[in-house]
Each structure stands twice: as C-alpha cells, then as structure tokens.
Amino acid sequence: MTVYDRFPFSCLDCSIPEGNENHRILFAASGPKIFSINLEKKSNIQVWPQADNQAKRADQENDDHGEPPGKKRKLSPPPGSPNILKLTLSHNRKHLVAVSSEDKCIRVFSVSEQGSLDQLSQRCMPKRPSAIALTWDDDTIFCGDKFGDVYALPLLPPSGEPIGTPLPDDMEASQEEQKELFIPSATNLTVHTARNRRALENQAKIKKPVKTKEPLKFSHQLLLGHVSMLTDLTLVTLSDENMGSKRNYILTADRDEHIRVSRGVPQAHIIEGFCLGHKEFVSRICLPRPEILVSGGGDDFLAVWDWVNRGLKNKINIHGAVGEFPKNVRPTGKGDPPVREPEERKIAVSGLWAYPQGPGESLLVTCEEVPALFHLAIADLESPDPVLRSIPLNGNPLDVVVAGNSVIVSIDTSVKSSCTGEEMERISRLQSFVIKSDKSWNRIDELNEILYEADKEINTVGDVGSMHDILYGIENLRKRGGESDT
Amino acid sequence: MPGQPNKRQKRDDYRTSLSQSEHRIQLPKKKFYRQRAHANPFSDHVLTYPESPDTMDWSPYYPSFTITNENESHEDTEISNIPHLSKRVEIADIGCGYGGLLFALAPRFPDQLLLGLEIRTSVTEFVQEKIKAMRQQNSETGLYQNVACLRANTMKFLPNFFYKAQLSKIFLCFPDPHFKARKHKARIVSSTLNSEYAYVMKPAGVIYTITDVEDLHNWMVEHFEAHPSFERISKTEEDVDVCVKIMKSETEEGKKVERNGGHKFVACFRRFEDPPWP
Ligand SMILES: C[S@@+](CC[C@H](N)C(=O)[O-])C[C@H]1O[C@@H](n2cnc3c(N)ncnc32)[C@H](O)[C@@H]1O
Numbered sequence: 001m002t003v004y005d006r007f008p009f010s011c012l013d014c015s016i017p018e019g020n021e022n023h024r025i026l027f028a029a030s031g032p033k034i035f036s037i038n039l040e041k042k043s044n045i046q047v048w049p050q051a052d053n054q055a056k057r058a059d060q061e062n063d064d065h066g067e068p069p070g071k072k073r074k075l076s077p078p079p080g081s082p083n084i085l086k087l088t089l090s091h092n093r094k095h096l097v098a099v100s101s102e103d104k105c106i107r108v109f110s111v112s113e114q115g116s117l118d119q120l121s122q123r124c125m126p127k128r129p130s131a132i133a134l135t136w137d138d139d140t141i142f143c144g145d146k147f148g149d150v151y152a153l154p155l156l157p158p159s160g161e162p163i164g165t166p167l168p169d170d171m172e173a174s175q176e177e178q179k180e181l182f183i184p185s186a187t188n189l190t191v192h193t194a195r196n197r198r199a200l201e202n203q204a205k206i207k208k209p210v211k212t213k214e215p216l217k218f219s220h221q222l223l224l225g226h227v228s229m230l231t232d233l234t235l236v237t238l239s240d241e242n243m244g245s246k247r248n249y250i251l252t253a254d255r256d257e258h259i260r261v262s263r264g265v266p267q268a269h270i271i272e273g274f275c276l277g278h279k280e281f282v283s284r285i286c287l288p289r290p291e292i293l294v295s296g297g298g299d300d301f302l303a304v305w306d307w308v309n310r311g312l313k314n315k316i317n318i319h320g321a322v323g324e325f326p327k328n329v330r331p332t333g334k335g336d337p338p339v340r341e342p343e344e345r346k347i348a349v350s351g352l353w354a355y356p357q358g359p360g361e362s363l364l365v366t367c368e369e370v371p372a373l374f375h376l377a378i379a380d381l382e383s384p385d386p387v388l389r390s391i392p393l394n395g396n397p398l399d400v401v402v403a404g405n406s407v408i409v410s411i412d413t414s415v416k417s418s419c420t421g422e423e424m425e426r427i428s429r430l431q432s433f434v435i436k437s438d439k440s441w442n443r444i445d446e447l448n449e450i451l452y453e454a455d456k457e458i459n460t461v462g463d464v465g466s467m468h469d470i471l472y473g474i475e476n477l478r479k480r481g482g483e484s485d486t
Numbered sequence: 487m488p489g490q491p492n493k494r495q496k497r498d499d500y501r502t503s504l505s506q507s508e509h510r511i512q513l514p515k516k517k518f519y520r521q522r523a524h525a526n527p528f529s530d531h532v533l534t535y536p537e538s539p540d541t542m543d544w545s546p547y548y549p550s551f552t553i554t555n556e557n558e559s560h561e562d563t564e565i566s567n568i569p570h571l572s573k574r575v576e577i578a579d580i581g582c583g584y585g586g587l588l589f590a591l592a593p594r595f596p597d598q599l600l601l602g603l604e605i606r607t608s609v610t611e612f613v614q615e616k617i618k619a620m621r622q623q624n625s626e627t628g629l630y631q632n633v634a635c636l637r638a639n640t641m642k643f644l645p646n647f648f649y650k651a652q653l654s655k656i657f658l659c660f661p662d663p664h665f666k667a668r669k670h671k672a673r674i675v676s677s678t679l680n681s682e683y684a685y686v687m688k689p690a691g692v693i694y695t696i697t698d699v700e701d702l703h704n705w706m707v708e709h710f711e712a713h714p715s716f717e718r719i720s721k722t723e724e725d726v727d728v729c730v731k732i733m734k735s736e737t738e739e740g741k742k743v744e745r746n747g748g749h750k751f752v753a754c755f756r757r758f759e760d761p762p763w764p
Contacts, residue, residue: 147671149678225678227527227641247763256642257537262681263763269677269714270760271685274645276538479530 005414007031007460008429010471012410013087013096014039014403015111021404025115026451027089027096028410028430030460031467032081034098036115037430037454039403039447045454048109048117083470086129090138095120095155097132097141101470104128106143108155121163123153123218131233131252140265142223144230144252152221152265161218223268228254231297231477232285235264238308251293251307253282255477259295261307273310277303281477286352288363288378296349296365298478304381313382318365321374321388322347328371328396330415330468348474351397354378357405359437364407366397368474373397373409375435391441394427398471406432406444408451412471414464428455501611513619516584519612524662525605527641527672535643542647545569547634548599575599575648578686579657580640581674583738585613587659589620590736592633594728598654602635603647610637641679648686655729656683656693658706660739663699675706677713684715689759692719696733696752698743703751716755724754 009028017023024039038044082100089096089111096109096117105124109117127145134141134155144150157163232253239246248264249272259275259282262268280298287293293307300319305312323345351366355375363381365374365388373391380386395411402408409431413424430451432444469476497518525531536542545552551571577595579587582602592600604610613635620630638647661674670676675695683693693716695706710716724730734740734750743750 222677224681225676227679245763258645267714267761267764269681269684271650271681273650274538276646279537 005464007462008412009410011087012399012401013089014401015093029084046116099129144233148226150223226254228256255281275305277312284352288354360435408432428452514615519608521606521608535646550631575601576654586738600633603638651688654691658695659737663702680713687757691757693755698748710755719754
C-alpha cells in the first residue's frame with residue numbers, strides 16, 4: 001500500500017535584497033513544484049507551475065479576493081512530473097535556476113519583485129546534473145553531471161535559440177561523439193577479439209550513420225571532466241594584491257575522493273592541483289572564506305584545506321558529535337533496521353554552508369538521516385580541537401539556506417523520528433534558527449510563525465517513500481567492493 | 487573469463503609454485519595469466535591506490551633505488567615513515583599489457599624509472615613476475631631494477647600516483663579501441679582526460695601514441711591537437727626518436743600487427759608550458 005505523506009521541501013534558496021532585509025523571499029521546491037514564500041508577510045505564497053488544472057480548480061473554489069494561489073490546496077503531484085532537486089538564485093536575484101532529476105533538465109526562471117516565477121528556458125542535459133553554480137556576473141551556468149563532466153551554459157540562451165528542448169532520447173555522451181564518421185573503424189587487417197570483429201562487421205553492414213544520439217540543441221561548452229560522479233562544484237575568485245589582478249578558479253569534487261582545482265574560463269583545461277586526503281567519497285565542498293576550503297563526505301572527518309597551495313590544514317573529527325544522534329531512517333517495512341554499534345556507524349555529509357553573519361560566524365553541517373544541524377565556529381576551523389555543536393531537529397534536514405542572520409532548514413517530516421505520527425503532522429517542514437555570538441542558538445519566533453503558516457498552506461502530499469533514493473542519495477555514493485576481476 | 491575448474495587449478499598451482507620457488511630464474515608463461523580483454527574503467531574495481539602521491543610507498547617496486555634513511559626522523563607522521571627513492575618515476579606506460587615495451591625501454595634508459603600501469607590483475611601479475619625473473623637473470627648488470635608495474639585504473643587515479651609535472655614521457659600503445667560510439671567515453675584519450683595527462687606531465691614532455699585502428703588514430707590526433715596544452719610533433723622529429731622505433735617493434739600488439747601485415751599509426755604530442763593567467 002502506498003502511503004501518502006506530506007511532501008518535504010527538497011531544496012531551498014532565498015532572495016535577500018541588499019539593504020532591504022525586510023523583503024526576503026524564500027524559494028522552496030517540493031516534488032515538481034516551486035513555492036515562493038514571502039518571509040515578511042503571512043499568506044503570501046506563489047507557486048510554479050500555476051497553470052495545471054488542479055490549480056485552476058482550486059483557485060476557482062477558493063476565489064476569495066486576494067486569496068493567493070496556493071492557499072489551502074491539497075495537491076498531489078501529477079504522476080511523472082520531474083522532481084526538483086536543486087535551486088540556485090542568481091547573484092542579482094533576477095533569475096532562478098532549477099534542476100530536476102528525472103528529465104535531467106535545467107530550467108531558468110525570471111523572478112518578479114514579488115517572487116513569482118516565469119519560465120524562460122528549459123534545457124535537458126545528456127546526464128543528470130549533480131552540481132550547479134552561477135558565475136559572479138550571472139552570465140553563465142556551470143553544470144556538473146553524474147558522469148563527471150562540467151559544462152558551461154549561458155544563463156539566458158542567445159536570441160534565436162529555442163527556449164525548450166525536447167527530451168533527449170538517449171544522449172549518451174559528450175558532443176564529440178556526434179562527430180563520428182562511419183567509416184569502418186578498423187581494417188580487416190586489425191587483430192582483435194571476436195567481439196570487436198563482430199562490432200566491425202555490424203558497422204560494415206550499416207551504410208548510413210547510426211544515430212546514437214541527438215546533439216545538444218543549445219549553446220554549451222564542455223569545460224572539464226572527471227571519470228567519476230561529480231558531487232559538488234564551486235567557483236571562486238581570488239584577487240592577487242601584487243598584480244592587482246583577479247584569478248578565477250573552478251573547484252570540483254567527486255565520488256573517488258578527489259577535489260580538483262582548475263583555472264577558470266578560458267583556461268579551464270589547466271588543472272592547478274588536487275586536494276587529496278579523503279578516504280571515502282567527497283560529497284560537499286564549501287568556502288567559508290575565499291582561501292579556506294572545507295570538504296566532507298563519507299569520512300568521519302571534515303577536511304580543512306589551504307586549497308590554493310593544496311595543503312591539508314586540519315581534519316575535524318565529527319564522529320563523536322554526529323554519533324550522539326541515532327540515525328533516523330525510513331522503515332523499510334521489513335521490521336526495524338538493525339541497531340548499529342557506534343563504531344560501525346557510517347557518516348555521510350549531506351551539506352556544508354557558511355553562516356557568515358557577524359560574531360556567530362559558523363560553518364553549518366548536516367549529515368544524511370541525522371536529525372540535527374551541526375555548527376562550528378569558523379575561527380576554530382584550524383584549531384586542533386574544534387567543538388562541533390548541534391541543534392537537535394525533529395526530523396531529517398534536507399536543505400538549509402542562510403537568509404541574513406537566520407538559518408532556514410527544510411525538514412523531512414515523512415520520516416518519523418522520535419515523535420508519533422500525529423505529532424509529526426504538526427511539525428513544520430520549514431524552521432528557522434539563529435546562532436548567537438556565544439555560539440548558542442535560538443528559534444526565531446516571528447519567522448517561524450510565517451514558516452509555520454506557509455507549511456500549513458502548502459499541502460503537497462505524495463508517496464515520499466518512492467522518492468527516497470533521490471532525497472537520500474549520499475550514503476549510496478559509498479563504494480561496496482565493486483566487480484571481481486577474474 | 488573464469489577458466490575450467492581444472493584449468494584454473496593448474497593456473498593457481500603454477501602461480502603459487504612460481505612465487506614460492508627459490509630461484510625465480512624462469513620467465514613466467516603468458517598462458518597462465520590471460521584475462522578477459524576488457525575491464526570497465528567506470529566500475530568500482532577493488533583497487534588499491536595511495537591517498538595521494540605523498541603517501542605512495544615506491545620502495546617495494548624499486549628496491550635498489552630506495553634510500554635507507556640513517557638519521558631517522560622522529561616525527562611520527564604517516565608520511566615521514568614512508569621510504570624515499572633517489573628519483574621519481576618519469577616514464578609511464580599506460581595500459582602496458584604484458585609489458586613488452588617496458589622491457590625494451592628499461593635498458594635504454596638506465597637512469598630513469600619506468601612504470602607500467604595496467605587495469606587487469608592477472609596481466610599486471612605477469613609483468614611483475616617477469617620483472618622479478620629479469621632482475622634475477624641480470625643480477626650482474628643490475629638491469630631492470632628501474633622498471634616496475636602496478637595495477638591501476640589510470641582514467642581515475644593518475645593524480646593519486648603522480649605529482650604535477652612529474653612525467654617526461656607517457657606511452658599510450660594500442661589502447662582498447664572501443665569501437666561503438668556509445669563506448670567512446672571509455673576511450674583513454676578524450677578532451678577532458680587530456681587535461682589530466684597535461685597535469686602529470688612536465689612542460690616539453692611527450693605523449694607517444696600508436697594504434698592499428700585508423701579511426702582511433704584520427705580520434706587521438708583530433709583530441710590532442712584540439713587541446714590547448716599539446717602540439718603534435720613533426721614527422722621528422724618522430725622518425726629520429728628511438729622511443730618511436732621501440733614502440734613500433736616491441737609492444738606485444740605491435741608484433742601481432744606486424745605478423746598480420748597491418749598498418750601502424752603513430753602520433754606524438756608535446757606538452758606546452760602553461761600560459762600565464764589571463
Ligand atoms: C590492447 S592492450 C595494449 C597493451 C600494450 N600497450 C601493447 O601495446 O601491447 C590495452 C591495455 O590497456 C589496458 N587498460 C584499458 N583501460 C585501462 C585503464 N583505465 N587503466 C589501466 N589500463 C587500462 C587493458 O587492460 C589492456 O591491457
């Protein structure tokens with residue numbers, strides 16, 4: 001039997017107008033929908049996409065004046081719509097980039113003053129995007145994918161280019177493959193295995209080029225590639241005081257323990273070096289200060305790097321602090337999960353964020369299926385024994401956004417932690433905290449009230465269990481021995 | 487491919503007896519080390535590789551180049567306990583197969599360390615056994631002390647073994663062609679992988695390629711020429727390079743092609759110095 005739970009918010013971003021902190025808009029994706037939540041006023045929510053029939057009906061039914069769309073609607077996402085996994089707002093807050101999983105698409109929206117979204121383009125990538133970043137000038141999207149390639153795409157496709165691409169059939173690899181000319185690939189004199197000979201014979205039979213894939217129908221540039229799943233991507237600019245010049249870098253992390261430092265465009269083919277020291281996959285990298293890189297993944301430590309010189313500055317053990325919280329896993333229906341001994345407890349870092357506000361300056365850390373938000377003073381990153389503090393949560397954190405001095409956390413209420421089902425129903429899927437200069441934390445009542453109201457109004461429900469692998473994919477990056485060799 | 491039970495038994499017996507025998511003067515027999523031709527470079531093989539070049543212990547591979555450290559460092563870090571070599575590997579044969587090229591090059595470059603990297607376990611073991619035997623057979627001259635072979639997936643882990651700008655020569659001899667377009671990402675040459683070769687290479691270092699598959703040759707030329715870190719070396723320069731000659735005649739694949747009267751396509755590429763930052 002399928003259980004319908006309140007659908008969690010898989011990802012968040014926030015618009016904070018400069019000098020006008022009182023006009024914040026939170027973007028939160030739940031399943032295939034994106035909600036724009038005004039953080040200063042209750043009941044001021046917009047939703048994308050608007051034009052589905054359900055929404056129209058609901059709007060007609062609730063057509064009280066000024067009732068915003070999205071009010072009191074029970075929406076279960078139409079089957080087959082792609083789930084949104086990542087949201088990135090442009091630095092000028094005028095565009096929102098959304099990545100969806102099933103169709104591997106990058107959608108770009110223009111964002112109105114009020115936060116409503118208007119889709120400008122939809123570009124489907126050859127492989128599922130797994131990391132995304134925007135250049136400082138907001139001109140270019142950098143997109144890393146499951147197969148390790150990083151592409152640059154213009155944020156706004158040049159005029160004349162189609163704004164929506166049809167789903168690619170089976171675009172298997174980078175563009176280069178399309179250049180394949182089908183002259184038989186080897187002569188009959190070539191010595192090869194039976195299998196190759198067969199492939200060759202088949203090629204000879206097919207006179208016409210075999211269409212293996214559609215070329216990407218939009219401007220894009222392949223910048224670099226790992227032969228491994230790309231897990232995170234960060235762009236950074238350093239200014240060189242001596243030369244008065246600026247240097248752009250691309251930092252990329254992968255499932256094979258690598259963190260790569262490459263030069264920025266137009267020299268992205270030059271690898272400056274690697275930060276090597278992880279023993280398991282790297283899932284997240286974060287720059288709390290331009291010259292300091294923190295990385296986390298399947299190891300029970302966070303690594304702190306002087307990434308410019310590729311030096312490992314510190315390893316911060318997080319096993320103790322994380323181990324205080326029992327893993328909060330979705331029941332499989334096959335009885336309770338076995339209780340693991342603490343020493344075999346595996347950690348999978350699912351998020352790292354800088355909380356750069358004033359004296360509470362912290363690094364925020366989440367781990368997969370651990371119902372807590374950890375924080376660590378940025379000033380302590382290089383000290384021998386930094387204290388990892390925790391904020392207990394009443395569910396698993398899925399994403400975090402730092403909105404001025406508030407931290408907003410998306411909580412998956414469909415995985416019951418210690419609470420009963422009924423209690424879970426009342427827990428808000430969006431909660432906010434502040435970290436104070438003495439490193440203690442507080443809930444922000446005013447903001448939480450708005451988030452609580454928004455949570456009540458946004459009544460998305462669905463079979464969250466079927467989304468499990470998409471929402472909780474980090475631990476799956478761990479290698480399990482692999483194929484045998486003989 | 488797993489052999490017949492008794493075939494496999496024979497092979498295991500052979501290999502244990504070989505590794506236990508006191509006088510390993512005999513060269514290993516290839517027939518006991520054959521292995522399915524293709525290994526998937528994308529899958530998680532059970533591989534051992536160092537966390538970083540700093541943590542790689544080369545001493546078992548090049549024992550006679552290992553420095554025995556008299557003034558023991560008292561720092562008890564993992565890295566400072568690793569023995570050092572008097573020099574670094576500078577010549578790498580990527581996908582070395584049964585190692586024909588390595589055994590031909592080693593006596594020609596006695597002052598350099600050569601390393602073969604091979605993804606298939608049995609084939610790697612064959613080369614390792616052959617190195618042992620060759621070293622013993624040549625104990626008077628000390629030949630073959632400068633050559634070693636290890637198992638690695640070079641498409642993923644080159645930067646774990648080599649520092650930036652460490653290598654002066656890389657050989658890519660008769661790489662698996664991966665004919666089907668769908669499999670082209672498995673090719674050992676691509677615009678993105680070429681950046682990794684450039685990373686581990688010294689400026690002015692050379693990549694040597696040879697294949698009997700014209701299409702693959704064109705592919706390699708196209709991708710290296712398109713890469714801003716490489717330029718193709720002229721035919722005249724190629725012709726006088728002793729490595730080109732050896733690569734044509736001494737690789738196992740090269741010999742097979744010779745026997746069958748096939749063509750061999752050679753292309754070599756020099757690594758440029760990195761341009762200044764923009
Ligand atoms: C056709 S053989 C050529 C062997 C040898 N170079 C010669 O010319 O005789 C290609 C070799 O490359 C190896 N190989 C393929 N992919 C590899 C990878 N990613 N890392 C290391 N070796 C690889 C294969 O196992 C195979 O032994």
